Amino acid sequence: AEENLRFDGRVAVVTGAGAGLGRAYALLLGSRGASVVVNDLGGSRSGDGKSSNVADQVVQEIKSKGGKAVADYNSVIDGEKIIQTALENFGRIDIVVNNAGILRDKSFARISDSDWNLVHDVHLKGAFKTTQAAWPHLRQQKYGRVIFTASNSGLYGNFGQANYSAAKLGLVGLNNTLAIEGRSSNINCNVIVPTAASRLTEDILPPDLYKELKPELIAPVVVWLCHESCQENGSVIESAAGWASKYALVRSPGKVFRKSITDNASPESVRAAWPEITDVTKRFEHLGSIEEATGSLLTHIESLKSPPGSSTNEVEDSYTF
Numbered sequence: 001a002e003e004n005l006r007f008d009g010r011v012a013v014v015t016g017a018g019a020g021l022g023r024a025y026a027l028l029l030g031s032r033g034a035s036v037v038v039n040d041l042g043g044s045r046s047g048d049g050k051s052s053n054v055a056d057q058v059v060q061e062i063k064s065k066g067g068k069a070v071a072d073y074n075s076v077i078d079g080e081k082i083i084q085t086a087l088e089n090f091g092r093i094d095i096v097v098n099n100a101g102i103l104r105d106k107s108f109a110r111i112s113d114s115d116w117n118l119v120h121d122v123h124l125k126g127a128f129k130t131t132q133a134a135w136p137h138l139r140q141q142k143y144g145r146v147i148f149t150a151s152n153s154g155l156y157g158n159f160g161q162a163n164y165s166a167a168k169l170g171l172v173g174l175n176n177t178l179a180i181e182g183r184s185s186n187i188n189c190n191v192i193v194p195t196a197a198s199r200l201t202e203d204i205l206p207p208d209l210y211k212e213l214k215p216e217l218i219a220p221v222v223v224w225l226c227h228e229s230c231q232e233n234g235s236v237i238e239s240a241a242g243w244a245s246k247y248a249l250v251r252s253p254g255k256v257f258r259k260s261i262t263d264n265a266s267p268e269s270v271r272a273a274w275p276e277i278t279d280v281t282k283r284f285e286h287l288g289s290i291e292e293a294t295g296s297l298l299t300h301i302e303s304l305k306s307p308p309g310s311s312t313n314e315v316e317d318s319y320t321f
């Protein structure tokens with residue numbers, strides 16, 4: 001049998017760790033030997049108010065089981081203070097789990113500037129500030145694991161969550177680039193897309209489903225992604241109820257709608273090609289990087305330079321349903 005996954009000597013910051021998913025991550029990391037900074041502002045679901053209670057309770061829980069933990073009550077908007085707490089108490093930082101979150105659901109027409117700004121500040125800017133403060137330390141020690149938290153609301157859209165959807169998918173973009181910038185320093189960055197019972201979902205999820213979605217069933221996925229032996233980088237992983245899956249963006253093979261390199265594009269030629277441009281049900285392709293996307297573009301341009309009839313725009317590694 002393989003050895004248990006341990007985090008002895010590693011220091012982890014978990015933001016929003018006073019409740020819900022963050023609490024489950026912090027408890028599991030603490031039980032596996034990590035020194036944990038339990039960050040939580042202790043505010044309401046919509047981001048008002050604050051309290052040290054929730055973070056203190058989780059720290060007590062970790063310590064009562066023999067683990068190492070310290071509370072931090074800063075907002076993630078002041079992420080550099082949270083990383084400072086890790087450095088002052090444990091002398092290093094290895095793992096950053098960006099998890100803190102709030103909701104300010106409104107239909108789009110009714111979103112105020114403050115509903116927009118606070119949701120973006122907590123989710124997107126908070127993850128930026130916290131991760132950026134840790135980044136030079138991770139680079140210098142050539143080791144780090146970073147988690148961002150997105151949502152199906154961002155990936156698919158969800159009525160009343162325009163502010164939240166935008167911020168959550170922004171984190172996927174941030175992750176995509178940090179995975180590239182961190183690669184050479186052994187910093188792996190991944191996104192978790194959870195569905196869990198918490199105060200954020202208690203009035204959204206049907207009760208029968210709610211009781212099956214314990215945060216403790218997602219924590220092992222996040223903890224695995226945070227381990228030194230996990231080489232996953234730049235991925236978006238969905239998890240709930242003891243199940244997990246990796247997301248990928250796909251596109252249709254597309255259609256060149258000019259006859260040759262000298263031919264102009266017209267709205268009519270776009271219209272004629274539209275069914276092929278937009279059909280992702282028969283064949284689709286998955287690109288692994290921006291270089292592959294540029295490479296594929298060059299192939300299409302080359303095909304236009306060839307004699308008429310040869311610009312069929314076939315891509316070899318597309319898949320058929």
Ligand code: NAI
Nearest residue numbers: 016019020021041042043075076099100101151195196198
């Ligand atoms: P939760 O409300 O139980 O936990 C979030 C914690 O973050 C709270 O304890 C809160 O005090 C803390 N927090 C809020 N603003 C903060 C700030 N500025 N600084 C520090 N801490 C702050 O909610 P849950 O469900 O555990 O959410 C965790 C993350 O997962 C959030 O980012 C949420 O958007 C995301 N998520 C949750 C889903 C679910 O099904 N529960 C679905 C998709 C995403």
